[in-house]
Amino acid sequence: MDNQDIGGPAQPLLSARQLVKHFPVKGALGKRDVVRAVDGVDFDVLKGETLGVVGESGCGKSTTARLLMQLIHHDRGELVFDARTVGGHDLPLRAYRRQVQMVFQDSYSSLNPRLTMEQSVGFGPSVHGVGKRESLERARDLLARVGLEPSRFAGRYAHELSGGQRQRVNIARALAVNPRLVILDEAVSALDKSVEAQVLNLLQDLKDSLDLTYVFISHDLHVVRYVSDRILVMYLGEVVEVGPAEALFESAGHPYTQALLTSMPSMDPANRTLVSPLSGDPPSPIAPPSGCRFHTRCPHAEPVCGQRAPRLTPVAAGHLAACLMVEAGAGHSRSPAVALRLQEV
Amino acid sequence: MNLAFIRSAPPSATPIESSPGYWQSVFSRLRRDPVAWLVGTVILALVLMAILGPHILPGDPFTTSMFKRLKPVGTAGFPLGTDELGRDLLSRLMLGARLSLFMGITPVILAFFIGGSIGIVAGYAGGWVNSLIMRTIDVFYAFPSVLLAVAFSGALGAGVDNALISLTLVFVPQVARIAESVTTQVRNRDYIEAARASGASAFTIIRTQVLGNVLGPIFVFTTGLISVSMILASGLSFLGLGVSPPEPEWGLMLNTLRTAIYTQPLVSALPGAMIFITSISFNILADRMRVAMATRS
Amino acid sequence: MSEQPMVRVEDLKVRFSRGRQTLSAVNGVNLQVARGEVLTLIGESGSGKSVTLRALMRLHNERSTRIEGRIEIAGQDVMALKGKQLQALRGPVAAMIFQEPLLALDPVYTIGQQIIEGLRRHRPLSHKQARALALEALKQVRIPSPEQRLDAYPHEMSGGMRQRAMIALALSCQPQLLLADEPTTALDATVQIQILILLRELQQALGLSIIFVTHDIGAAVEVADRVAVMYGGRIVEQASLADLLDHPHHPYTQVLLGTRPKDGLRKGERMISIPGAPPDLANLPSGCTFAPRCPRASELCSREVPPTEVVNVGGRHLVSCHHHQAAAREPLRSVGV
Numbered sequence: 006m007d008n009q010d011i012g013g014p015a016q017p018l019l020s021a022r023q024l025v026k027h028f029p030v031k032g033a034l035g036k037r038d039v040v041r042a043v044d045g046v047d048f049d050v051l052k053g054e055t056l057g058v059v060g061e062s063g064c065g066k067s068t069t070a071r072l073l074m075q076l077i078h079h080d081r082g083e084l085v086f087d088a089r090t091v092g093g094h095d096l097p098l099r100a101y102r103r104q105v106q107m108v109f110q111d112s113y114s115s116l117n118p119r120l121t122m123e124q125s126v127g128f129g130p131s132v133h134g135v136g137k138r139e140s141l142e143r144a145r146d147l148l149a150r151v152g153l154e155p156s157r158f159a160g161r162y163a164h165e166l167s168g169g170q171r172q173r174v175n176i177a178r179a180l181a182v183n184p185r186l187v188i189l190d191e192a193v194s195a196l197d198k199s200v201e202a203q204v205l206n207l208l209q210d211l212k213d214s215l216d217l218t219y220v221f222i223s224h225d226l227h228v229v230r231y232v233s234d235r236i237l238v239m240y241l242g243e244v245v246e247v248g249p250a251e252a253l254f255e256s257a258g259h260p261y262t263q264a265l266l267t268s269m270p271s272m273d274p275a276n277r278t279l280v281s282p283l284s285g286d287p288p289s290p291i292a293p294p295s296g297c298r299f300h301t302r303c304p305h306a307e308p309v310c311g312q313r314a315p316r317l318t319p320v321a322a323g324h325l326a327a328c329l330m331v332e333a334g335a336g337h338s339r340s341p342a343v344a345l346r347l348q349e350v
Numbered sequence: 351m352n353l354a355f356i357r358s359a360p361p362s363a364t365p366i367e368s369s370p371g372y373w374q375s376v377f378s379r380l381r382r383d384p385v386a387w388l389v390g391t392v393i394l395a396l397v398l399m400a401i402l403g404p405h406i407l408p409g410d411p412f413t414t415s416m417f418k419r420l421k422p423v424g425t426a427g428f429p430l431g432t433d434e435l436g437r438d439l440l441s442r443l444m445l446g447a448r449l450s451l452f453m454g455i456t457p458v459i460l461a462f463f464i465g466g467s468i469g470i471v472a473g474y475a476g477g478w479v480n481s482l483i484m485r486t487i488d489v490f491y492a493f494p495s496v497l498l499a500v501a502f503s504g505a506l507g508a509g510v511d512n513a514l515i516s517l518t519l520v521f522v523p524q525v526a527r528i529a530e531s532v533t534t535q536v537r538n539r540d541y542i543e544a545a546r547a548s549g550a551s552a553f554t555i556i557r558t559q560v561l562g563n564v565l566g567p568i569f570v571f572t573t574g575l576i577s578v579s580m581i582l583a584s585g586l587s588f589l590g591l592g593v594s595p596p597e598p599e600w601g602l603m604l605n606t607l608r609t610a611i612y613t614q615p616l617v618s619a620l621p622g623a624m625i626f627i628t629s630i631s632f633n634i635l636a637d638r639m640r641v642a643m644a645t646r647s
Numbered sequence: 648m649s650e651q652p653m654v655r656v657e658d659l660k661v662r663f664s665r666g667r668q669t670l671s672a673v674n675g676v677n678l679q680v681a682r683g684e685v686l687t688l689i690g691e692s693g694s695g696k697s698v699t700l701r702a703l704m705r706l707h708n709e710r711s712t713r714i715e716g717r718i719e720i721a722g723q724d725v726m727a728l729k730g731k732q733l734q735a736l737r738g739p740v741a742a743m744i745f746q747e748p749l750l751a752l753d754p755v756y757t758i759g760q761q762i763i764e765g766l767r768r769h770r771p772l773s774h775k776q777a778r779a780l781a782l783e784a785l786k787q788v789r790i791p792s793p794e795q796r797l798d799a800y801p802h803e804m805s806g807g808m809r810q811r812a813m814i815a816l817a818l819s820c821q822p823q824l825l826l827a828d829e830p831t832t833a834l835d836a837t838v839q840i841q842i843l844i845l846l847r848e849l850q851q852a853l854g855l856s857i858i859f860v861t862h863d864i865g866a867a868v869e870v871a872d873r874v875a876v877m878y879g880g881r882i883v884e885q886a887s888l889a890d891l892l893d894h895p896h897h898p899y900t901q902v903l904l905g906t907r908p909k910d911g912l913r914k915g916e917r918m919i920s921i922p923g924a925p926p927d928l929a930n931l932p933s934g935c936t937f938a939p940r941c942p943r944a945s946e947l948c949s950r951e952v953p954p955t956e957v958v959n960v961g962g963r964h965l966v967s968c969h970h971h972q973a974a975a976r977e978p979l980r981s982v983g984v
Contacts, residue, residue: 061835062806074547102549115540119372119562125541128558129548145366160368167924168692175544182548197691198862198906199899199940202920224836231912250914268840270865272909274888277869281841285791286805 010052012088017049018186018218019105024072024082026065030291038291042068043079044242047317050186055212055219057233057250059226059265061287064239066222070190073220074107087185103133106179110191112171116163122148122174123159129182140181147177151207169200173207180211188220193228205232226269230254235323238262241298242290244317248324258326260303297329309336319345372562379642386638389631396628400447409438411445411598420614431617433603434610439617443624446598449510453592453599454580454628457514461521462572468522469529470564474537474556484530490523499582503591513592517579521572528571532564566643573636577629584625600625651722653824653856654680654703659716661698661707661880670928672698674880674936676716677955680873682823685850685857687867687888689903690877693925696860699877700826703858704737720824738769742817746829748809752801758785758812759797762819769820784815788845807838811845818849825850827859831866843869864907868892873963876900879926879936881952886964894975896958896966898941901979919979935969942979943970 026043043065050056060066071077073084075091075098086104089096106129109115116125126147127140135143145155151173163171172192179187189208193201205228212219223229229236229250236253238246238261246259257263264282271278283302288294294301300310310329317325318332329335333344370378380386399406409428415436423431430440472483490498502516536542537560545555584601586592593599595606600621607618661673673695680686688696701707702714705725718725721740728736745751753761762781766772772780778797785793788811801809810830817825827846831839847870850857859870867874868888875885876899884897892909895901905919912918923940926932932939938948947969955967958975968974 061837076543076547099549102547107544107547109540109544111540115544117541117545117559117563120559121368121371123366128545128550132548132550132554156366160366162369162372165369169924178544197925199691199902199921200924202906202918203922205918206920226836227907227912231914231918233914254911265836268836270840270843270863270869272865272868272892272907272911274868274892277847278840278844281837281844283837284841286807286838287835 010087014052016052016088017085018052018087019050019073019220020083020085021046021048021069021073022083022085023047024069024079024084026068026072026077026079041242041290041293043072044290044293045082046239046242046244048237048244048247050218050220051235053216053218054234055221055232057229057236058220058222058239059224059229059236060239061224061265063241063287063290065242065290066239067190069239070107070188070220070222073188074105075101076107103182104184105186105188106182106184107188107190108172108175108179108192110194112168112175112195113163115175116171118163121160121162122153122166123155125163126174126178126181129178133182143181144177147181148174150180150211151177152203153177167200168196169203172196172204176204176207176211180215184217186218186220188222190222191224192221194223194225201228208232226265238265241288241293243298244327245299246324246326247317248321248326252321252324256321258320258324258331259299259328260305260330261299262326264302297327305330305337305339307337321345372566376566376639376642380638383638383642385634386642389634389638392627392631393635396447396451396631399444400451403445403448407441407444409441411437411441412596413437420610420617422614423616430620431614433607433617439620442598442603443600443620446600446603446621446624449593449597449599450580450583450601450625451628453510453513453517453583454576454632457517457521457579457583458572458575460514460518461525461575462568464518465522465525466529466565466568466572469526469531469568470533470556470560472526473530473533473564474552474560476534476537480530480534484527487523487526487530490519491527495520495578495582496585499586500589500591503586508591508594510593513583513586516586517582520582521575521579524575525568525572529564529568532567533560536560536563567640570636570640570643573639574633576632576636580625580629650682652679652719653682653684653721654678654858655717655719656699656703657717659699659702659718660714661695661702662713663707664711664713665929668929671931672880672928673702674931675952676877676880676882678875678882678885680824680856680858682856683850683854685859685870685872687859687861687871687874688877689861689864689867689874691862691925693879693928694877695880696877697828698880700743700828700858700860703826704741704743705733706743735769738765738820738822740822741824741826742820742822743826743828744810744813744817744830746832748806748813749801751813752809752816754801757798757800758804758816762797762816765816766819781815781819784819785812787818787849788812788815790815806834807841810834810838810842814842814845814849818853821853823854823856825855825857827857829861830859832861832863839866840869846870864903876903879931880928881936881967882955882965883937883968884964884966890959890964894959894964895978896964896971896975897968898943898970898974898979899937901974905979935967943974945969 024043024046028040028042030038030040046069058066072079084091086096086101091101092098123141123144126144130143131137131140145159148155148158153170153173193204196204211217221229221232233250235248236250237244240261246262253262254266257266267282296311296313297315300306313329313336315327315329315332317327320326320331329337330339333341418432418436419434421428421432425431428438433439433442468483472480498520499516502519503513506512506516542555542559545559583592584604587599587602588605593602595602603621607621610618656676656678659673659676663670663672676699688699690696703718759778759781762784763777766777766780782793782797785796790796790808790811804812831842834842843866861867871888873887874891875882878899884900895904902919902921921940926936932949934949934951935953938944953967953969955965958964958966
């Protein structure tokens with residue numbers, strides 16, 4: 006059962022439909038709080054693209070990544086991979102795991118300290134039936150592919166490698182089972198800038214030569230802009246905006262996205278940031294605000310924002326934002342009277 | 351599995367440079383540790399004494415003589431004196447190593463396998479399985495070891511075999527606890543998540559990824575239990591629940607020589623000294639192993 | 648009339664002994680910070696920036712650290728201070744804020760208690776007076792509901808508030824010099840900008856000298872007057888902020904700036920990168936520490952440590968590179984790896 010394209014180019018590679026994941030938290034005596042980490046998240050990952058996911062602490066992007074990998078199971082909702090339901094009859098979990106892989110942020114704790122690099126990389130294939138010798142050979146080939154000479158690195162242990170080298174090993178490990186989708190969860194965030202560039206270039210080369218699709222999660226907007234075709238913005242467990250990278254950066258539809266972009270430090274000493282767009286810290290996902298979750302910090306908030314939850318609405322072709330100010334007839338003073346008519350692309 | 355794409359790079363002809371594995375590093379560190387050598391030699395001597403046992407005894411551990419009771423150290427023919435029944439103490443001590451070491455090591459080995467398995471399973475499974483197992487373990491853990499050992503022995507009856515079973519049962523909860531604790535820590539590491547993400551079964555992950563990381567600390571802990579086991583075994587014999595006379599066993603000897611403490615204090619302290627030397631050697635060895643494992647190269 | 652600089656460091660060397668190895672973390676650093684000036688130390692892991700900062704307040708373990716060179720703060724020779732004199736320096740003269748407030752603040756005392764303790768250690772104050780001053784300190788950093796925060800524990804506050812509390816603690820004794828060790832690195836973007844603006848405004852209001860350590864150029868642009876780029880325990884380039892951004896002379900500076908260009912990274916362009924990783928401090932290469940990775944390196948570079956030279960008139964732009972003229976003429980563009 007090879008990794009073949011089933012649905013064709015128009016079919017999204019991965020569709021997350023109304024995913025919900027709550028975590029119980031032991032509150033004070035008797036009170037059972039719930040962390041609403043992911044609360045109804047809906048998006049597609051298109052074949053061959055890099056989808057950037059941004060958001061701050063508590064937005065749920067890491068939980069979403071783990072849901073996509075099925076490392077944790079969603080409470081409600083559905084995950085569809087190339088037109089087949091994940092975990093269903095046509096795509097059992099074990100088969101799904103060969104199609105999607107993940108690279109984690111902490112390059113050191115992602116590697117078993119007791120295994121050599123070739124053993125770590127060869128583990129995946131060996132689980133799926135590839136013989137031991139062949140797994141190790143494959144591991145060595147992949148190490149070479151990610152720029153680590155096998156004769157020097159295959160027999161080494163994690164603590165002997167630098168951060169950048171370890172992350173390359175993690176990438177090799179993710180590719181060892183020949184996946185179609187790779188989720189990169191803050192994969193370059195812990196690396197030095199001069200090393201980050203190497204790894205980003207490597208990721209781009211691999212994507213082109215191996216026909217991969219990426220979900221790239223990061224808090225660093227510069228990097229996300231550089232690598233992504235489309236970007237997803239999350240806030241308190243919900244998707245607030247999604248659209249093409251350049252369009253998002255140039256004309257963001259959601260006030261939170263605008264605030265995030267304004268918060269990026271200025272690169273021009275003559276034009277320093279004088280006023281912070283938001284005050285306070287991102288709220289906790291335990292008791293999110295009613296209605297639009299951003300309304301407590303939004304400069305354009307009106308009473309209706311606390312009562313009515315916005316839905317993702319098109320603001321341009323392929324560009325959606327969840328804000329009452331762009332939703333027709335929503336009751337906000339800036340809501341348009343008529344919905345935007347977009348041509349079917 | 352489509353392997354075509356990986357043939358882009360030629361298979362490496364040059365030999366792989368490999369680093370010493372974890373256990374190799376640990377052993378090489380231990381080899382360079384003078385304290386480890388010292389206690390290792392002591393333990394080796396004791397083990398040899400236990401194995402060679404009857405064949406190297408200088409005297410007769412069983413012949414009694416009321417005339418020769420409680421002779422002091424240095425008596426002709428009896429280098430370490432005689433016990434309360436006139437038997438050669440040196441020979442009894444040497445032969446006693448057999449039973450004492452056996453009673454010390456066997457329950458610990460059994461507990462290592464049984465308790466280790468229980469703990470690793472509980473640690474990896476998490477959730478209600480973990481709670482069920484660990485809370486049951488906690489019930490036993492709540493009792494002091496001595497009390498538990500006596501209770502089990504009392505229920506099973508006297509004798510070496512029953513004492514072994516009872517000691518094993520005392521140690522299983524302790525080993526299980528440490529195994530669960532270490533496994534839980536490892537379980538939450540990213541590399542285990544990555545292993546789960548490759549679709550491996552729980553058993554495979556435990557075998558290939560978890561064991562290598564948890565066996566070390568569990569092993570060190572259990573080595574430290576050997577001294578406890580010896581002392582508990584001695585205690586059981588002391589109370590008449592373990593070894594019965596005339597078999598030489600250090601704890602039993604300590605009991606029977608108790609009354610001689612006023613007349614021949616040195617002689618009556620000797621079995622205790624043997625217990626002490628053996629216990630402390632195992633403890634120090636366990637500690638050196640722990641240090642060797644904790645050091646990052 | 649030249650005013651005495653707030654901080655003067657001459658040929659600072661810091662070496663740690665770890666077992667049988669010696670780590671050369673700082674290898675000859677010279678810098679000066681004027682009163683009311685903000686100097687940013689930029690570098691990656693192993694560059695020695697945090698070690699330099701901690702050496703200024705002598706925070707390193709005295710037994711396993713060897714420090715050579717001269718450190719002067721407000722005219723005092725820091726290395727010669729003992730006991731009570733060192734205490735008098737830490738707090739009223741120089742104070743430090745750290746990257747992770749949860750680790751730097753004591754978890755079992757409230758914020759108020761920690762600030763009060765610091766105040767009363769340095770000045771004869773009653774508890775009531777100290778508490779009033781602590782409240783002022785919290786108001787100064789614009790913490791919401793400062794009266795309640797006085798009695799809050801660190802873990803009860805959010806990340807941004809904790810960082811503000813730590814700044815309040817540092818500034819409570821009214822120091823002249825603030826040492827900041829990556830204070831915004833662990834914060835979310837929207838919180839980071841608030842803290843950077845706060846620091847800038849406090850600096851202007853109080854006339855503080857600040858040495859700000861970071862790996863993020865953006866943070867440097869928001870707060871710095873001058874920037875010193877560090878690599879392998881040395882300062883490779885030092886200049887005013889504008890000068891460094893517009894005319895970087897050192898290849899490493901160019902690489903760093905290349906990872907975050909002014910107009911942002913463009914999708915499709917190859918990102919500028921160099922091979923290798925920051926050097927091993929236990930085995931520093933001879934000569935220039937950047938030579939093994941430098942696209943311009945020549946045989947001279949691996950032999951001799953480059954001297955520090957001035958490259959512009961009066962602007963105090965210093966570079967330590969054998970080939971800085973060539974580097975300035977043709978800055979590194981896409982050196983793809």
